[in-house]
Amino acid sequence: MADEITLEVARFRPGEDTEPVLQSYQVPLREQWAVLDGLSYIKDHLDGTLSFRWSCRMGICGSCGMTVNGDPQLSCATFLTDYAPGPIRIEPLHNFPVIRDLVVDIGDFMDKLPTVKPWLVRDVHSPLEEGEYLQTPEELEDYQQYSMCINCMLCYSACPVYALDQDFVGPAAIALAQRYNLDSRDEGADERLAVLSSPEGIWSCTFVGECSAACPKGVDPAGAIQRYKLTAATQAIKGLLMPRSRR
Amino acid sequence: MTTFHDVVVIGGGGAGLRAAIAVAETNPALRVAVVSKVYPMRSHTVSAEGGAAAVAADDDSLDEHAYDTVSGSDWLCDQDAVEAFVAEAPRELLRLEHWGCPWSRQPDGRIAVRAFGGMKKKRTWFAADRTGFHLLHTLFQTALSYSDIVRYDEWYVTKILVDDGRAYGVVAIELATGRIETITASTVIVCTGGCGRVYPFTTNANIKTGDGMALAYRAGAALKDMEFVQYHPTGLPFTGILITEATRAEGGWLLNKDGYRYLQDYDLGTPSPTPVLRSMELGPRDRLSQAFVHEVEKGRTTDTPYGPVVHLDLRHLGAKLIDAKLPFVRELCTNYQNIDPVKELVPVRPVVHYMMGGIHTDIRGATSLEGLYAAGEVACVSINGANRLGSNSLPECLVFGTRAGRAAAVFAGRYRTAVPEAVLAQGRDEERRLSGELARRAEGHERIADIRTEMQTTMENGAGIYRDGDSLAKAEHELAELRLRYQHAAIDDHSTNFNTELIAWLELGFMLDVAESIIACALRREESRGAHQRTDFPARDDDRFLAHSLVRRQPDGTGRVTYLPVTITRWPPGERVYGR
Amino acid sequence: MTVYERPVHLLWWLERRSYLLFVLRELSSVFVAWTVVYLLLLVNAVSDGPASYQRFLDRSGEWWMVAINVIAMLFLLLHVVTWFGLAPRAMVVKARGRRVPPRQIVAAHYFAWLVLSAIVAWLVLR
Numbered sequence: 001m002a003d004e005i006t007l008e009v010a011r012f013r014p015g016e017d018t019e020p021v022l023q024s025y026q027v028p029l030r031e032q033w034a035v036l037d038g039l040s041y042i043k044d045h046l047d048g049t050l051s052f053r054w055s056c057r058m059g060i061c062g063s064c065g066m067t068v069n070g071d072p073q074l075s076c077a078t079f080l081t082d083y084a085p086g087p088i089r090i091e092p093l094h095n096f097p098v099i100r101d102l103v104v105d106i107g108d109f110m111d112k113l114p115t116v117k118p119w120l121v122r123d124v125h126s127p128l129e130e131g132e133y134l135q136t137p138e139e140l141e142d143y144q145q146y147s148m149c150i151n152c153m154l155c156y157s158a159c160p161v162y163a164l165d166q167d168f169v170g171p172a173a174i175a176l177a178q179r180y181n182l183d184s185r186d187e188g189a190d191e192r193l194a195v196l197s198s199p200e201g202i203w204s205c206t207f208v209g210e211c212s213a214a215c216p217k218g219v220d221p222a223g224a225i226q227r228y229k230l231t232a233a234t235q236a237i238k239g240l241l242m243p244r245s246r247r
Numbered sequence: 248m249t250t251f252h253d254v255v256v257i258g259g260g261g262a263g264l265r266a267a268i269a270v271a272e273t274n275p276a277l278r279v280a281v282v283s284k285v286y287p288m289r290s291h292t293v294s295a296e297g298g299a300a301a302v303a304a305d306d307d308s309l310d311e312h313a314y315d316t317v318s319g320s321d322w323l324c325d326q327d328a329v330e331a332f333v334a335e336a337p338r339e340l341l342r343l344e345h346w347g348c349p350w351s352r353q354p355d356g357r358i359a360v361r362a363f364g365g366m367k368k369k370r371t372w373f374a375a376d377r378t379g380f381h382l383l384h385t386l387f388q389t390a391l392s393y394s395d396i397v398r399y400d401e402w403y404v405t406k407i408l409v410d411d412g413r414a415y416g417v418v419a420i421e422l423a424t425g426r427i428e429t430i431t432a433s434t435v436i437v438c439t440g441g442c443g444r445v446y447p448f449t450t451n452a453n454i455k456t457g458d459g460m461a462l463a464y465r466a467g468a469a470l471k472d473m474e475f476v477q478y479h480p481t482g483l484p485f486t487g488i489l490i491t492e493a494t495r496a497e498g499g500w501l502l503n504k505d506g507y508r509y510l511q512d513y514d515l516g517t518p519s520p521t522p523v524l525r526s527m528e529l530g531p532r533d534r535l536s537q538a539f540v541h542e543v544e545k546g547r548t549t550d551t552p553y554g555p556v557v558h559l560d561l562r563h564l565g566a567k568l569i570d571a572k573l574p575f576v577r578e579l580c581t582n583y584q585n586i587d588p589v590k591e592l593v594p595v596r597p598v599v600h601y602m603m604g605g606i607h608t609d610i611r612g613a614t615s616l617e618g619l620y621a622a623g624e625v626a627c628v629s630i631n632g633a634n635r636l637g638s639n640s641l642p643e644c645l646v647f648g649t650r651a652g653r654a655a656a657v658f659a660g661r662y663r664t665a666v667p668e669a670v671l672a673q674g675r676d677e678e679r680r681l682s683g684e685l686a687r688r689a690e691g692h693e694r695i696a697d698i699r700t701e702m703q704t705t706m707e708n709g710a711g712i713y714r715d716g717d718s719l720a721k722a723e724h725e726l727a728e729l730r731l732r733y734q735h736a737a738i739d740d741h742s743t744n745f746n747t748e749l750i751a752w753l754e755l756g757f758m759l760d761v762a763e764s765i766i767a768c769a770l771r772r773e774e775s776r777g778a779h780q781r782t783d784f785p786a787r788d789d790d791r792f793l794a795h796s797l798v799r800r801q802p803d804g805t806g807r808v809t810y811l812p813v814t815i816t817r818w819p820p821g822e823r824v825y826g827r
Numbered sequence: 828m829t830v831y832e833r834p835v836h837l838l839w840w841l842e843r844r845s846y847l848l849f850v851l852r853e854l855s856s857v858f859v860a861w862t863v864v865y866l867l868l869l870v871n872a873v874s875d876g877p878a879s880y881q882r883f884l885d886r887s888g889e890w891w892m893v894a895i896n897v898i899a900m901l902f903l904l905l906h907v908v909t910w911f912g913l914a915p916r917a918m919v920v921k922a923r924g925r926r927v928p929p930r931q932i933v934a935a936h937y938f939a940w941l942v943l944s945a946i947v948a949w950l951v952l953r
Contacts, residue, residue, distance in 0.1 A: 014744050014829045032485050032583070044696030048748045049740040053285075055452040058488045058579060060380055061289045070842075077582055097830035099423050100745040105830060110286070110400070114391045120347035132344045134356030138924060140349055147349050147381065151288050160846055163835050176388070183347060207913060208849040223916035230917045424828050744828065 005029040005080055006087035007038050009050065012098050020091065020098065023047075029080055035090065036064055036075040039102075052102035059216060062152035066102055067091040072154040072214045093157040106153055112169055115195050116177035121188025139184040146179035146224050148217040155211035155221050161204055168204040169195065171211035171221030178224040181231075197232045205229075249671065252397065253277040253659040254652075255417055255432040257404050257459060259287030261379070261644035262623025262651075263438030264386040265339075269652025271393045274660050281390075282399040282419055282430065284454060284750070288387045291440050291452040292644065295379025296491035296575060298371035299641035301336035303360050307368040309333045316639060317818045319365040319531050320632025321777035322793065323472065325814040328610050328628045332639075332646050339645035340372050348385040349374050351572075361572075362496040363638045365531040365825075367524050371638040376491050376575040382641055399430070403750055404458065406677045407435055407466040407619065408670045414466065414619040415670040418677040422750070425743025427681050429674030431666045433659035434618045436651050437463055437606060438644075441624040442761045444754075446599040447703035450482055450489040459625040461757035463606045464764065468614040469797045471627040471811075473761070474769035475603035475778045477635055478712050480535035482598025484553035486583050490576055490595055492637040494588075495528035497572055500560045501535070502592070503547040509557070513538040516826020526826035533634040533778045534825065536597040540712050551594060558592035565589070597712060601640065603631040603778065604768070607797055607811075612651025618658060622651040629795065632813075633777020684738070685749060691737030695751050698736060699758070702729050706762055710769050715783040719770040726763050730804075733759060760800075767806040768796040789820050851902075852909050858902035865896070911936040 007027055010020040025046055027038040036054055043050050054064040057076040064075045069089050080088070096104035126133070155171035162168050177196055181189045196202055205225045212222040254270045256263045259281045270279040281287065302312050312333040317324055344350055344358065351359045351373050363371040374381035390396055401422040408415045408431065416431035439459030443451025464470050480501070481490040495501070498521060503509040508518045508527065515534060516526035523529065539557060542548050548555035561569060561576075566589045569577050573588075580586045580593055605627035612620045612628075623644045630643060709722025733756065740748040774788035775781050794810035801807050836842070840850040872883035886892060914936050915929030 012831050013742060014831075015742075017831075019831055043747075044694070048695065048738070048751075049742070051740075051745045051747045055285060055289050055454045056291065056294050057453065057486065058294060059582065060377070060575075061285075061291075061293050061452060063285065063289050094833060097832050099828070099830055100742065103423075103745045105423070106286075114394075117392070118388045119392045120345070120389075125345060128338055128341050128345065132341060132350075132358050135352055136356045137352050137354060139356070140352055141926075142919075144349060147384075148377075149384075150293075150380070151286075160839065160849070163839070180347065183349075185347065206849065206853060208845060210843070210845050213845065220916065226913055226917035227919065 002029055002085055005038070005084060007035075007042065008087050008089045009039070009042070009102070010091040011050070011101050012092075014100060022089070024087065027080075029084060031081060033080045034076050035066070035068055035073070035078045035080060035088065038080055039075065039090070051100045060150060062150035065093050065152045065154050065157065067094055067157065072157040074152060074154070074216050077216060093153055095157050095159065095163045096153070104153075108166065109151070109153060109156060109170065109173065112173050113176070116169065116173050117188055117192055118173070118176040118180060120180060120183065120186050121191060122185070123187050133185040135184050142184070143179050143182035146175045146182065146219060149175055149179070149219050150217055152216065154214040154216060158210040158214035160208055160210070161206060165204060167200045169201050171225065174202060174205075174228065175219050175221040175224040178228055181228070193232070193235075196228060202228050202232060249429045249431060249674065251278075251666070252280040252430065252432045253663065254279045254434050254436065254655050255430055256281045256436045256438055257283075257417065257462070258290065258438035258440060258623070258625070259283035259285075259387075259398070259400075260290030260438060260440055260623065261292035261383055261386060261641060262625075262648035263287070263290070263436070264383075264390050265645050265648030266436050266438055266622055266652035266655070267396050268386070268390055268393060269649045270656045271396055273653050273656035275395065277656055277659055278397065279395070280397040280399060280430065280432075282402045282404055282417065284401065284403045284422070284458070286400045287390070287398070288384055289454075290383060291455055292379045292383040292641070294450070294452060294489065295382070295641055296376045296489060297363060297493035297496070298361060298373035298378045298638045299340055299382065300363065300366065300371050300636070300638040301340045301642055302333065302370050303337060303358055303372065304369060307370050311367055312336075312370060314818060315366050315525070316630060316636055317632075318821070318823050319634055319636040320630070321634055321787065321823060322789075322815075322818075322820040323475075323632030323776060323795070323813060324630050325610075325628065326816040326818060327814050329630045330816065331610055332630045332643065335646045335649075336642040339642060339649065343382060343385055343645070346385050346389045349381050351375060361493060362522055362524055362529060363636070364492045364495065364529050364535075365525060365636040366638070369524075371496070373493065375571075376493050376573045379641060403753065404462060405681060405753060407462050408673050409466045409616065410667045410669045410673070412467070413617040415666055416674075418674050420681065422745050425746060427678045429671065429678065431670065431674075433663055434620060434655040436612070436655050437619065437621040437625055438623045438648065439625045441602040441605075442758065443599050443602070445703065445758045445762045445765070446476070446706050447700070448482070448487050448707070449599040450479060450487055451599070456754040456758050457761035458754065458757045459621065460605055460764075461760040463614060463616070463619065463621065464760055464800050466616060466619065467800070468616040468619055469607040469799045470604060470764050471607035471795050471797055472604035472629060472632070472768070473764045473798060474710070474772055474796060475631075475633050476599060476710065476765065477532055477601040477603060477778050478536035478597040479532055479600035480539060480597050481559055481595040482600075483579070483584050484551050484556050484594055484596055487598045488579055488583055489598070489600065490559060490579070490593060491573070492532075494559060494561055494573055494576055496522060497568060498522050498564050499528060501528055502558045502560050503542050504549045504557075505547060507547075509542050509547065510535065510538055513541065514826070523826070530825045531634055531823075532600075532637060536712050537780060539597050549594070554596055556594040556596045559588075559595045560592055561588040562590060562592070601635055603627065603629070603633065603635055604765075607795075608651075610650070611654040612647055613654055618662070620651040620655045622647040627795075633779060684752075685741055685743075685746075688736065688738035688752065689741065691735050693732045693736045695736050695738075695748065695755055698729055698732055699755050702726065702755075702759060702762055705729070706765070710765055713780045713782050714769060715781055716770070719766055723763075723766045723770060726759065726766060730759055730763075764798045764806050767798050767808055771808045772796060793820060852905060855902040855906040858899040859906055861895070861899055862903060907940070
């Protein structure tokens with residue numbers, strides 16, 4: 001094994017660059033090093049001006065999403081040796097405005113998230129004195145997969161629909177809405193219907209499936225969206241056939 | 248620029264979000280803001296794995312949870328705080344359930360609990376082994392439903408504004424634009440978490456640089472019990488990734504290189520095939536980490552490129568149990584260590600995990616500075632004393648986050664005075680200082696990373712699992728030198744947009760303050776208690792040191808240490824007994 | 828604050844195999860529509876009497892019509908296969924409290940397809 005590998009890192013300095021330019025750095029190629037370790041090496045020893053986000057480096061905080069050799073990845077969970085002998089091209093996540101180097105603006109997602117009401121909605125909240133809302137392990141399993149989203153934005157980066165139409169609510173937000181819709185304790189499905197079944201909601205999704213392929217946590221947002229399409233379609237038909245009965 | 252809020256919360260993790268919601272619920276008329284250097288769901292609460300302790304089972308009692316906590320703390324906690332904590336923890340965890348937290352369940356639909364280190368009963372609520380992740384996301388998503396909570400995401404606080412002994416807000420930089428703003432407030436709540444990054448090998452995320460501790464310290468508040476740094480016995484070598492105590496609670500064994508369950512040699516009980524509470528692998532973290540050091544000295548550990556390790560054996564638990572209750576551990580071992588714990592031994596070694604000490608607060612979360620509150624790992628109430636029990640920290644964030652939020656809301660409602668001109672002037676000074684640094688630092692010649700690495704090595708060598716007068720004095724001296732070099736640190740990045748080098752420099756300054764306060768407290772505590780083990784004073788000394796260390800910053804920048812008696816209500820100091 | 832927004836390339840769908848497959852699947856709906864139109868033309872021809880039906884058959888036998896229909900069939904197959912592949916992700920079926928494994932749902936779809944085809948074949952060929 002060679003003892004070094006080349007990282008070609010996209011640099012974008014607002015005010016100086018009109019578009020990102022690739023800059024090459026040589027970093028040690030070590031057994032356990034993630035791409036993130038390579039970037040930290042650059043930052044610490046070669047070039048302090050490189051900007052990127054990272055925090056937990058154990059694949060749970062969702063900060064360090066980047067495009068590695070064309071694929072959206074968590075850079076803390078992507079290893080240098082898997083790309084040897086290199087070079088490895090590291091770019092910011094696609095489909096988001098680039099603020100600086102590898103840092104993208106995820107404000108759009110942060111604005112959309114509350115619109116799908118990703119919190120437990122109850123008609124009446126029971127007093128705490130009455131204890132927990134009962135939920136069997138099977139009921140927990142119904143939504144558990146969709147509760148694993150770490151908001152890392154890899155799915156938005158992989159989604160060509162989002163690339164073409166920035167109004168699309170998007171995979172993670174819809175999966176989180178489904179996480180609550182499918183929670184036996186939740187009563188907010190009606191409130192989420194309007195946003196989810198709007199043209200910018202589930203019907204924008206054409207089931208490319210890349211979001212689920214990119215998801216590092218196995219959430220399967222594409223599946224969540226298709227499931228909701230079935231629900232929404234069933235409801236629409238029921239509404240046509242039995243206009244008076246509400247659900 | 249200047250804006251005003253009634254309550255400013257620094258930090259958007261478990262404690263910060265809980266505090267913000269508590270403010271909004273206590274007094275909806277108050278304008279509350281959360282200022283965080285990362286998006287709230289990135290906060291380090293997300294990494295907590297094993298669970299959250301609160302009495303739930305019929306055979307358990309608040310007194311037993313309190314006693315476990317008190318004895319686990321080596322009697323250095325305040326027992327009134329512990330009693331309040333254990334009494335309120337169940338309600339807080341239940342509230343999280345009502346907000347949607349996906350707690351693991353029993354077949355009948357009720358909350359499930361698991362065993363944990365140092366706990367005599369099963370009382371640790373869990374969401375598989377991603378408890379912190381689910382807890383944080385539930386809080387974050389619930390906070391989204393409070394549209395009145397204003398968020399400053401990716402804003403870095405550089406200073407707490409103080410006038411006449413009272414906090415009046417903060418100065419912060421917006422990372423994306425470099426905009427510097429004075430955010431004034433009637434009260435400030437610090438919830439920035441711990442400071443594991445002052446050590447080289449830690450489970451802590453990159454963001455845990457002790458900012459809040461240093462901010463409060465510089466503002467004039469006292470720090471408490473800073474010498475008590477928790478080493479978690481089981482971290483993955485190289486990455487330092489935490490392998491939760493729940494692995495041992497579910498039945499995992501710790502083996503030395505001979506395949507021997509070595510904890511039996513350290514007064515932690517006798518091995519049994521199934522886990523026994525408060526015994527062996529379910530002993531407290533301080534004792535387990537200390538046992539590791541002795542195993543190294545006896546040559547009974549395995550050497551790796553990343554230091555000596557022992558092994559965690561989960562193979563006998565089987566794939567089914569591991570996938571149901573420890574799926575994240577399996578994922579982490581597979582991704583980061585290339586090991587499948589179902590079939591292979593997991594190499595582990597002690598790793599800096601948690602700061603028992605922090606900003607001195609009373610039982611309501613109030614610090615020694617008027618209008619300044621603190622909660623979570625950044626604070627020291629203290630319920631953790633000399634050693635925190637696993638799964639007490641998440642409920643601590645909730646219980647004391649709520650308490651601080653409520654107290655701050657009451658204070659802010661009562662004292663809505665105009666912000667003094669002196670405070671605004673301070674804000675302008677800080678804005679000028681920060682803008683000046685970018686230009687001034689261009690002249691520097693020391694690399695930030697070099698100073699940081701040397702500081703971390705100094706801390707590990709000087710104030711590790713075992714320390715003594717000489718190692719601490721040496722560390723004190725080295726930190727002083729690093730402090731001088733810090734003045735000559737270079738910032739090559741002159742951009743105002745997302746300048747992470749400027750932030751790294753500011754963080755390093757905070758970490759040096761924290762490191763110095765750790766050494767100052769450790770040097771003066773001439774006894775061994777919990778996580779503070781002095782080889783030159785190997786015994787606990789209740790006559791001299793059944794007291795909290797308080798360190799205050801002096802005008803010359805050094806820390807002055809005084810002592811505050813421990814509050815004892817019902818459990819007089821005794822021997823810590825595990826496994827017998 | 829100036830930001831950089833990466834333009835969407837005109838041929839973005841050639842960047843990845845999955846994108847290409849997705850565009851082809853989207854395109855398949857055109858051929859689904861064509862098949863429906865073709866069927867309606869057939870029904871119309873039959874209802875107009877034997878001469879009209881013969882003209883329809885003659886036209887259908889021309890090389891270009893055969894080519895169109897072969898292509899249409901390929902796209903229809905793609906449409907069906909991907910549609911069936913998606914089924915278990917859109918449908919969560921529970922039997923006796925347990926989730927039916929995805930493979931069984933896919934298998935059920937293919938089985939239903941086979942049965943329907945058999946019925947149609949029986950109707951046409953008897």
